[in-house]
Amino acid sequence: MAFKKGFSALVFAFPTVLGLVSPQKRAVCSDGTTVANAQCCNLVQVRDDLINNLFTNECGDAAHGALRLIFHDAIGIDPVAGGGGADGSIATFNATELTFPANQGIDDVLDTEGPFILKWADVLTPGDFIQFAGAVSLSMCPGAPQVKFVMGRPAPVAASPPNLVPNPFDPVTMILNRFGSVNISPQEVIALLASHSVAGADDVDPTIPGTPFDISPSTFDTQIFIDVQLRGTLFPGDGPNQGEVQSPVQGTLRLQSDHDLARDSRTACFWQTLATNQQQMQSQFADAVFKLSLLGQNQNDLVDCSEIIPAAPAFTGTPTFPPALTSADIEQACASSTFPDLPTEPGPPLVVPPIPQADDS
Numbered sequence: 001m002a003f004k005k006g007f008s009a010l011v012f013a014f015p016t017v018l019g020l021v022s023p024q025k026r027a028v029c030s031d032g033t034t035v036a037n038a039q040c041c042n043l044v045q046v047r048d049d050l051i052n053n054l055f056t057n058e059c060g061d062a063a064h065g066a067l068r069l070i071f072h073d074a075i076g077i078d079p080v081a082g083g084g085g086a087d088g089s090i091a092t093f094n095a096t097e098l099t100f101p102a103n104q105g106i107d108d109v110l111d112t113e114g115p116f117i118l119k120w121a122d123v124l125t126p127g128d129f130i131q132f133a134g135a136v137s138l139s140m141c142p143g144a145p146q147v148k149f150v151m152g153r154p155a156p157v158a159a160s161p162p163n164l165v166p167n168p169f170d171p172v173t174m175i176l177n178r179f180g181s182v183n184i185s186p187q188e189v190i191a192l193l194a195s196h197s198v199a200g201a202d203d204v205d206p207t208i209p210g211t212p213f214d215i216s217p218s219t220f221d222t223q224i225f226i227d228v229q230l231r232g233t234l235f236p237g238d239g240p241n242q243g244e245v246q247s248p249v250q251g252t253l254r255l256q257s258d259h260d261l262a263r264d265s266r267t268a269c270f271w272q273t274l275a276t277n278q279q280q281m282q283s284q285f286a287d288a289v290f291k292l293s294l295l296g297q298n299q300n301d302l303v304d305c306s307e308i309i310p311a312a313p314a315f316t317g318t319p320t321f322p323p324a325l326t327s328a329d330i331e332q333a334c335a336s337s338t339f340p341d342l343p344t345e346p347g348p349p350l351v352v353p354p355i356p357q358a359d360d361s
């Protein structure tokens with residue numbers, strides 16, 4: 001595992017976060033936000049630092065990485081193998097967890113986000129910080145829901161056991177069982193994959209880092225559910241690589257797991273439903289991602305600071321097929337209803353540009 005700036009190789013040492021759960025006291029924060037619990041006001045300056053200095057006000061690589069990190073930390077729990085879930089262990093015990101193959105690329109995310117985790121260590125534990133940054137990252141992406149955030153996760157005590165993060169080449173049954181073991185249903189898995197609407201891959205095909213999963217990686221729209229249902233015709237780089245199947249548009253990369261989940265009888269109809277339903281995608285993603293953020297935690301011990309999470313700009317577009325593609329290019333998988341016939345975006349076939357990388361500058 002290469003650590004570009006060496007940050008993720010560091011051992012994290014954290015001060016104690018004081019007074020995490022104190023009695024309710026309504027307050028108005030410095031930015032005018034009214035909160036149910038005064039201690040949430042401490043998050044205002046952390047939020048603004050993240051928006052201005054980590055995400056630089058964009059739904060770009062740093063925001064995408066922060067969103068991926070919430071998953072790779074939270075899913076590190078299993079009823080048999082153990083693990084602390086959304087506890088920040090992926091940061092504190094990075095020396096162990098970054099050796100897990102499914103965490104490939106998380107070193108880059110920790111290189112970027114890690115200095116902020118340390119900077120604000122007297123306000124938020126690593127587990128809180130990771131979930132907070134993920135929630136704030138969504139506010140950068142037009143069309144994303146405002147997700148809930150609760151604070152008060154204790155510091156992690158150990159690294160996650162290995163083999164708990166799904167790989168893109170895992171069979172559907174293995175993926176659904178992995179999520180099922182932590183009480184996340186097949187529908188919730190599909191809702192969570194709305195995240196791949198603001199995402200791309202650096203390491204699946206390392207010859208083309210930053211290759212998006214859909215044609216609009218800076219917008220939290222339903223496009224991922226449309227693009228993945230289209231017949232794959234090309235590899236954007238030197239594919240096939242492990243975990244990669246053919247995609248329908250130049251410059252986009254399709255994960256095998258997304259492809260298979262879109263075509264499996266257990267999940268295909270729900271996948272299709274989300275393809276044209278922005279509101280349903282938003283609300284089901286918001287519920288599922290909040291559930292993810294509670295893995296390994298007792299919600300009763302946590303303080304609701306959701307008021308601090310900003311709203312994302314609205315998404316005003318409508319679902320379309322990418323230029324030159326039509327419903328004839330759809331691989332119908334849902335047995336009970338036909339994929340909706342959508343307008344085709346005008347113009348010549350797209351070549352989607354790579355997502356600029358956070359460490360490019």
Ligand code: HEM
Binds near residue numbers: 255
């Ligand atoms: C079946 C489960 C999942 C699999 C197999 C999977 C797999 C992957 C893979 C292979 C990548 C590309 C990594 C790289 O090469 O850079 C990726 C990126 C990403 N994933 Fe997932 N993922 C899953 C679920 C999730 C969930 C639940 C979330 C969040 C809630 C998520 C958020 C993201 C994001 C935001 C990125 C883009 C990161 C970036 O652009 O820097 N994924 N995922």
